Amino acid sequence: MNLGLLLLRLLLAALLFGHATQKLRGWFGGAGLARTGAVFEGYGVVPGPRMALVAGVAELTGAASVAAGLLTPGGCAVVVGTMTVAAASTAPGGFWALKGGCEVPFLYGAVAACLGFTGPGEWSLDHVLGLTWQPAPAWGAAALAAGVLAATVPLAGRAKVLRSRRESPEPHENP
Secondary structure: OHHHHHHHHHHHHHHHHHHHHHHHHOHHHOOHHHHHHHHHHHHOOOOHHHHHHHHHHHHHHHHHHHHHOOOHHHHHHHHHHHHHHHHHHHHHHOOOHHHOOOHHHHHHHHHHHHHHHHOOOOOOHHHHOOOOOOOHHHHHHHHHHHHHHHHHHHHHHHHHHHHHHHHOOOOOOOO
8 A cells, every 4th residue: 555655646746746847947848937827817817927836836845745745634735725726727628638628637636635535655754754644534634625725715816807807898999
């Protein structure tokens, strides 16, 4: 079980690292901060460049925590929160990533939530430091709740932006 948890943590962390550096640095075919910020603006997550920076840093922080198995419930909460905002923003495209949907952030957030419920295993810095996070289901529920609660702030801002876009009349060209 410990090997499986270690491999799962490292895989999720590697994917989060790639996801974050696509935003922050344009690595792995990513858009970089300015263009990702413009995409965020389109989703109603404003100000786009600043929120893209926050998302990228949160993803890197969560990735580091998950990879090391250090302060695991907190790292899982960070990932759950960030991916909740990402999933909500891409949900209008449906579920599957092929159609621009929320499949990828949903999966990353779900894996982080599952790790919150299981704990990082014995092959982790939490274990070395004597941080047992028992009972694990309670810590998993706390991580899930904290992540979703943290996501409500940017999601409320997004809802306000989208509502104002719907209510404002479209500019018309004069002939």
